[in-house]
Amino acid sequence: MVATVIEQINQSDLPPGTRSHALALLALCHHDNGHVAVSWDTLQSALRVSNPGTVRRHLGRMQAAELIHYSSNGDGIVYVNFKAWNGAARAWDLPKPRVGATETVDPTRG
Secondary structure, three states: OHHHHHHHHHHOOOOHHHHHHHHHHHHHOOOOOOEEEEEHHHHHHHHOOOOHHHHHHHHHHHHHOOOEEEEOOOOOEEEEEEHHHHHHHOHHHOOOOOOOOOOOOOOOOO
8 A cells, every 4th residue: 555655646746845744654553454543743854844834834735635634632742654555445436324324223022
């Protein structure tokens, strides 16, 4: 999967600096699932960027290019998922259940 993501990064329309940062971010990911969970400071250090706004800009470009999804919940941790690992099996791609498609269970019945 890593080779696939490297190819996606290199073939993307991202600026060269963002491509370089995407490859550095890929080096941080868990190779079984494509997840990264690091502090903003660790990410800035890994990307060799001192300005948090610059890191956010590069992450935003990667997200707009559909390479990653990232978020931070205000806990000082950045959560990144490389989309190549998710493929077609992403939960949000699964069909939504129909309203009323579930059965009501009566707890008084045995």
